Amino acid sequence: MKTTTVWKGGSAYESTQPNGASISINATAGFSPKALLLSGLAGCTGVDIVDILEKMRVPFAALEIEAEAGQTDTHPKVFTGIGITYKIRTAEENRDKVVKAIELSLEKYCGVAAMLRKNSEIRYTLQLQNPEA
Numbered sequence: 007m008k009t010t011t012v013w014k015g016g017s018a019y020e021s022t023q024p025n026g027a028s029i030s031i032n033a034t035a036g037f038s039p040k041a042l043l044l045s046g047l048a049g050c051t052g053v054d055i056v057d058i059l060e061k062m063r064v065p066f067a068a069l070e071i072e073a074e075a076g077q078t079d080t081h082p083k084v085f086t087g088i089g090i091t092y093k094i095r096t097a098e099e100n101r102d103k104v105v106k107a108i109e110l111s112l113e114k115y116c117g118v119a120a121m122l123r124k125n126s127e128i129r130y131t132l133q134l135q136n137p138e139a
Contacts, residue, residue, distance in 0.1 A: 040085075043122070044073040047088070050118040054111035055092070055104075064103045066096040067137055075126065085126040095135040104132060 011021040011031070018035070022028040030036055037045070048071040059066060070093040075085040090112075094104055108130060112119045119128055 040075070040077075043118075044075055044088070047116070047118045047122060047128075048073045048090070050116040051090070051108070051111040054115045055107045058107035058110055059104065062103050062107070064096065064100045064107075065137070066094050066100070066104075068095040068135070069093070085122065088122060088126050088128045090128065090130040091133060092130060093133045093135055095137050097137050098134055101132070101134060104134070108132065 009021050009023055011019050013019055017033040019031040020028055021031055029042070031039060031042060033039070052069060052071050056069065072091040072093070073088060074090075075088045077083045078086055092104075092108060096104065112128060112130065122128060
């Protein structure tokens with residue numbers, strides 16, 4: 007894995023991957039590096055969960071992931087704990103399978119979660135939403 011990050015002035019940077027994908031980083035007017043880390047966690051676990059649910063043949067219509075982290079007051083300001091809320095539109099009868107998919111992701115498959123867990127506790131909550139909505 008490789009990225010190249012170029013300073014654009016002020017607190018703005020652009021980071022690119024060899025495949026041409028790029029993302030802007032700006033601590034004051036956009037995604038900060040730590041916000042990108044939380045987004046990376048949400049994306050990592052989301053990819054796993056969708057893959058696992060599809061393999062389990064669990065029907066769902068939408069998935070939204072909110073990630074929030076507490077931080078220390080002193081520098082370096084590191085995460086003290088991470089809370090993730092999964093909002094998924096599926097039937098109540100699928101709850102156990104969704105929980106299993108989340109836990110497999112957070113405990114076994116998501117490398118971002120594995121790295122962050124070395125410093126911060128990761129907790130989650132699940133909100134099932136009406137599949138007909």
